[in-house]
Amino acid sequence: MPRQKVYGKRSRAIYDLNAIHVSSPEQPCEKTTAKTTTVTQTDIPVRANEGRKREKKGERHALAERQNNEVVLPLEVLEYAKVDETPKREPQAKRTDKITLECEEEITLRRSPRRKRTPSKHAVDDISRGKSPSKDIKELLAGDGSPQKCKLSNSAAAQATAKEVTQQVEPLAQIDAVTPYDQHCSSLLDLTTHPIGCFDTWSTQLSSHFSINKIAEASFGEVYRLSLLEEIPDISRSDESVFKIIPLRAPSSALPTDKRKRKAALTKQEMMSKPKDVANEVKLLQRMSAIPGFTNFRDMRILQGRPPEAFSAAFKAWNAEQKAKKKDLSHFPDPSKKTSYSEDQLWAVIEMQDAGNDLERMVENSECTSIWTVWDIFWQVVLSLAKGEEGAEFEHRDLHLGNICVRSTPPTTIDPARKLGFTPLETTIIDYTISRCLMPSTAATPSIAYTDLSLDAALFEGDSTYEYQYDIYRYMRGVLYQDNAFAEIHNFSSKDLAATGRDWEQYHPQTNLVWLHLVLYKLLEQLEWPSALKAPNKKTKKAEWKAWKKANDLEHVLLKVQDLLDPGAICTNEIWSAGDLVLLALCEGWLDAQDVIGHAEGDESALVSQLEGLELQ
Template structure:
């Protein structure tokens, strides 16, 4: 194969197939009515070389990325990279704010609101259309504040409303910070796309990850996210995240591939990704029990400080319990009454334990993730 042919093949390998674009658009339409998922507006199919505005935006984005995170797609400004027959699927969605990869949350109030904002959305997706995201890394979760910026002359950081929000409603169990979460990017996701009298006749939008298993062989030395794909695959075929320990991550025994598929509904994958989310959120959190500057954090509280301090310590204990429940070592092992197999069951535990109230789950009026 010539160098030009090899370059062309590599470019094709990174492109989305029409079938995968159709699947994602179906999911975008399906998930839009569910709170916490991105608001899909429009799809347009274009043909030809990219317009100058697109080229400028691509270059600005690529320049902002470090080595290893730059675009895998060829430079759109070079005519040799794309021809007049190139097809583009342009998807328009509502602005959902800033992705979590670019925001560091340090207080338990923010971590709590963001975690449950995502979890409640996923739980509703599970119940409504048997949804699995299957790629819920920090870049696919956006946050924004539903409150106006603080009128603070000394504070010129536009992200402060996200990283250091005012704390309200400490008498409640959720919705302290005004941070709203939005889940995006359904490239790897799975959901039932239509009502059906039987599971065997069910229409399903999904991507068969076994068709290109390279994702399961990625190096997780510096990024735990790549371990999650292997845990997800192990959960689907073995029922537990850490059961598959083969030195060859690319190949599964044939009898397992015949037993189940990525088309089927495996809600345990959602819990594995919530484990990842919580793991990443807790990497930078400052626990109230060991915070030498707790008074500084409490200065952002609107309300009674003693009550806020008690609530912060309760949140800390609940986050630790959640971390233990979502540990891959125990997920899939239903050995006690606290074992969970889906996000819906996790929400049920939160209600029983008093971590959340019914109004947090079914929706509340006013400020918060369920406006």
């Protein structure tokens, strides 16, 4: 039986219908997994099989538009190109000797003129001579990772670029130039300028400048961090990246024809993602990148092949660390074993700026016991969600602690006169696998990126006696369909859900409040309450007394917010979104306008006007 899956986190918990309840369990534990759903995003264009028209000189491209200056031919076409039996085409046939077929499974790949070059092979020598290789390294991170010579299977080798052949042999112009892999990944290729590359070559290029460490994993992807091996001019730590690496399902034409082998291959692919599902996440990343507090998306590419040694070593090191902490080992297969992945395995690699460590790890390490830390983290997350709501009608729908990253900035002295920013912490919201937002569109009907969670009943069946998070999914469903976290619409059949007139495509920001309840609940669980501390002498220790008094005031505010975000109170107290909670904080004086907008130059009225004027980009 295949393993259950749940977004973001997993557990040993086995679902028991009788164990589901609406109370909030006190003990945290590990989580079950639930099966992901099909993304209903339908606005992704499909690449035509007959090739692409050549662009006009000087024509500009949209950010996510794929370059169309290459034609990809199957391997048998390249074989045919070596000998042209048509007398009229003899001169062109002679020139096809430029294509080198080194063996049946090795082929020389050619770069598209629009692709960026890989770093100079003398980059390390440049450092010793005092020259800056930063340009090479940045081009490496932005490059396509395509090998000059990469051993692939026959089906993978068929992806080789053969532009020279098509230019020289006219009869080949009518042959279908799109490979099964290109066609299968068309929704993703339309969002990047990189063609399908070789995993091993790309990894080798990275390993010369960066160390690769696995830092986390979700149901359908693993997260690796790149760290500079040494200081390099013009390259700072902010240039370091994290990569979410997602195994993709293979096209049906690439599966074995033998029934037994085909069934085994399909079973293995149950833990992999469909390209169109990943494309939905990438579009959300691109959309939300410009909004403060959200992931800084950098790039996306598709790679092919088994995971190289650097990633296999990082996988084993992460497993060893998990074992030492007596935690679950990875639910992904060991990439060093040949039986885990085939030579043709496809991968989506999403590059983002490193946003620090996840909040779940900080809580586990007892790094969130201070009232100043809890206050700053909570309200930064609220502000980010509020700006996401205002700018893109955003709902996260899976905002557990593992999907909040925290980075420390240079330390500051706690100033009791402030209302936010007591600590050197910056939060970032990540992972939009099942999120919903309004996409930019010139059409009359706006485009909505979302996941239809009504098709994934398992997501709402987790056992909350192991982890409170599984109750939150049910609360979210209740407030979306009936503005009541504890609502039970019979068995939530499709007929019952349709009768409410609501669905997951619509905008229901009250779901963000349910997740904010979980974030605050988890943070307050380990808080060292200021009211439990003895007050300093007001006369002899005036500064300490002011800090103690401020800490107590913040404690009372958080307790009040906890009541407002209680699942039973949501939608009954005039608070319907994260934006409403921010407005309440401004009215009550818990936050200032500068805290909401950011510390920019100009008077307060201009900042408030900027907040009210947020529109879709």
